[in-house]
Amino acid sequence: MSERIGIIGVGQTSFHRIRLAKSLREMCFDAYSEALDDSNLAPEDIDGLIVCYTEEYDKQRGPWSPIAEYLGLTPKPVVGVSNYCASSTMGVRVGWAMIKSGLHDVVAVIGYQKMTELSGAEVQEKMIRGGDLMWETPFGIGMPHVYACFANRHMHEFGTTEEQLAMVRVKNSEYGSLNEKAAFREKVTVEKVMKSPVIAWPLKLLDCTANADGASCVILAKEEIAKKVSDTPIWIKGIGSSSETNSMGARESFVTTGSWRAAEQAYKMAGVSPKDIDVAEVHDCFTIAEIMAYEDLGFCKKGEGGKFIEEGESYIGGKIPVNVDGGLLCKGHPVGATGGSQIRTITLQLRGEGYKIHPKCEVEGAEIGLVHNVGGTGHVSNVIILGR
Amino acid sequence: MTAFLRFGYVNYTPDTEVVRFIRGLREGKLYGTECVGCGEFYFPPRSDCGKCVKGDGMEWKEISGDAKLVTFSISQFAPKGFEKVVPYILAVGQLKEGPNVVAHLEGVEKEEIEIGMDIKLVVKEIGEDRYIYVFVPK
Ligand SMILES: CC(C)(COP(=O)(O)OP(=O)(O)OC[C@H]1O[C@@H](n2cnc3c(N)ncnc32)[C@H](O)[C@@H]1OP(=O)(O)O)[C@@H](O)C(=O)NCCC(=O)NCCS
Numbered sequence A: 001m002s003e004r005i006g007i008i009g010v011g012q013t014s015f016h017r018i019r020l021a022k023s024l025r026e027m028c029f030d031a032y033s034e035a036l037d038d039s040n041l042a043p044e045d046i047d048g049l050i051v052c053y054t055e056e057y058d059k060q061r062g063p064w065s066p067i068a069e070y071l072g073l074t075p076k077p078v079v080g081v082s083n084y085c086a087s088s089t090m091g092v093r094v095g096w097a098m099i100k101s102g103l104h105d106v107v108a109v110i111g112y113q114k115m116t117e118l119s120g121a122e123v124q125e126k127m128i129r130g131g132d133l134m135w136e137t138p139f140g141i142g143m144p145h146v147y148a149c150f151a152n153r154h155m156h157e158f159g160t161t162e163e164q165l166a167m168v169r170v171k172n173s174e175y176g177s178l179n180e181k182a183a184f185r186e187k188v189t190v191e192k193v194m195k196s197p198v199i200a201w202p203l204k205l206l207d208c209t210a211n212a213d214g215a216s217c218v219i220l221a222k223e224e225i226a227k228k229v230s231d232t233p234i235w236i237k238g239i240g241s242s243s244e245t246n247s248m249g250a251r252e253s254f255v256t257t258g259s260w261r262a263a264e265q266a267y268k269m270a271g272v273s274p275k276d277i278d279v280a281e282v283h284d285c286f287t288i289a290e291i292m293a294y295e296d297l298g299f300c301k302k303g304e305g306g307k308f309i310e311e312g313e314s315y316i317g318g319k320i321p322v323n324v325d326g327g328l329l330c331k332g333h334p335v336g337a338t339g340g341s342q343i344r345t346i347t348l349q350l351r352g353e354g355y356k357i358h359p360k361c362e363v364e365g366a367e368i369g370l371v372h373n374v375g376g377t378g379h380v381s382n383v384i385i386l387g388r
Numbered sequence B: 001m002t003a004f005l006r007f008g009y010v011n012y013t014p015d016t017e018v019v020r021f022i023r024g025l026r027e028g029k030l031y032g033t034e035c036v037g038c039g040e041f042y043f044p045p046r047s048d049c050g051k052c053v054k055g056d057g058m059e060w061k062e063i064s065g066d067a068k069l070v071t072f073s074i075s076q077f078a079p080k081g082f083e084k085v086v087p088y089i090l091a092v093g094q095l096k097e098g099p100n101v102v103a104h105l106e107g108v109e110k111e112e113i114e115i116g117m118d119i120k121l122v123v124k125e126i127g128e129d130r131y132i133y134v135f136v137p138k
């Protein structure tokens, strides 16, 4: 059997919307230090660094350089990875390949974003420039607007309701209220979501994730080292990645982010199917995104995502518990850090350490977990399947 | 001023080979491009064909504007720079000629919007010698 790649350390700062007296280097240090401690490794054991982020939310250019220095990793190789909201799962993909190739033994993947220096409108102005700058950005087509287009089409084709969208936030807030590292701790009702101000109809404020600050870190190691330093290494069993058109006009479907392609690759590589997944973290940047993710990941058929949440199938105790740490909706979404946070949650769950998020968030006996991380409006999708 | 800056409420792309598109807008006409080599049709226009990647050249073709509404959203939130435009209905319409186009939908009430409805893409002057295209009900 070919050599496996294991996750041996995870760390994450709190995600927050309050502007703290903390620089981005200091945020990254906190996540790195926690992951290093978790891994039982010494600083000198790390032989490569990957820093994941999206440009322009803070002033630092080439953040991989100051971060490497601040963490004491210069002069080791350092890579910068920028794939919007999927940056840190792309960093894990790159790190996987760096180890698999034999170039590296242990790689740290750090994701961060510092967004509170800007207002929501300023952040969206940067996000819309990630779309078709020439023909679509001039219409002010922001992230909530595109996901609202997905939602309206989904409602039209499948009869999905605004209440079903709201139910996603209700579920995520039930678990998010327990997660000390989440930005939003309030438990909400369908009524509260429905009554929150419209952002882009049919999406309201509580159907949206929020910009936040935070950092995450995942430490990857080759099999031999992973087994030596950890009693519970979590193995990367499948890793899939796909892209979608930059312009919305060129999309073939408005009821998917296209991440089913990445999912197919990951399932095939892992040799498992959706019914084998015990716990999942999916990219719920908007409530409709979680509903489409159920479908694209094969947790239910296309069009049945609304029913899946309504019947409680994504709660602990349902078919597949999804985002039982609060998801992006409640944790907040520091874009470069999000994928690493999802991987942390699944790693803890598979180790039997879900109680570290909160005892009520633990999925007992989970053996196989899935991470689904989308950049932009599907511009890039990563699906990673992890196992004990 | 580079001519393509005349397109859009906010424009970030001054330099392009399809700048001739602006000439059409001034005449109230919308042009796409068709690949001379493989026949692929593009709207909005492209100067290169991404299908055959041959570089045989493109031909300008006027479009009818006739389209059907594929999906939409009603935006109350404006990214920075779009405060004056909000609220807007952002629509995806499929042209009779094939491609989907993103544009604002104007001249309809929320209750009248129905996915699948007939709409038309037309040129709109939004300032002095400044243009955009918008969907209107047909
Ligand atoms: C929805 C959105 C447009 C609201 O932005 P905004 O109007 O500038 O919001 P503000 O930051 O001014 O916050 C206004 C209030 O709403 C709250 N709020 C903002 N976003 C929220 C959210 N997602 N959930 C709950 N409350 C939220 C704030 O805490 C604030 O409350 P307060 O006044 O009690 O402090 C913004 O959060 C957004 O763009 N979200 C999507 C981010 C995104 O697209 N990420 C990438 C996706 S892949």
Ligand SMILES: [Zn+2]
Binding pocket: B035, B036, B037, B038, B039, B040, B049, B050, B051, B052, B053, B054
């Ligand atoms: Zn061609």
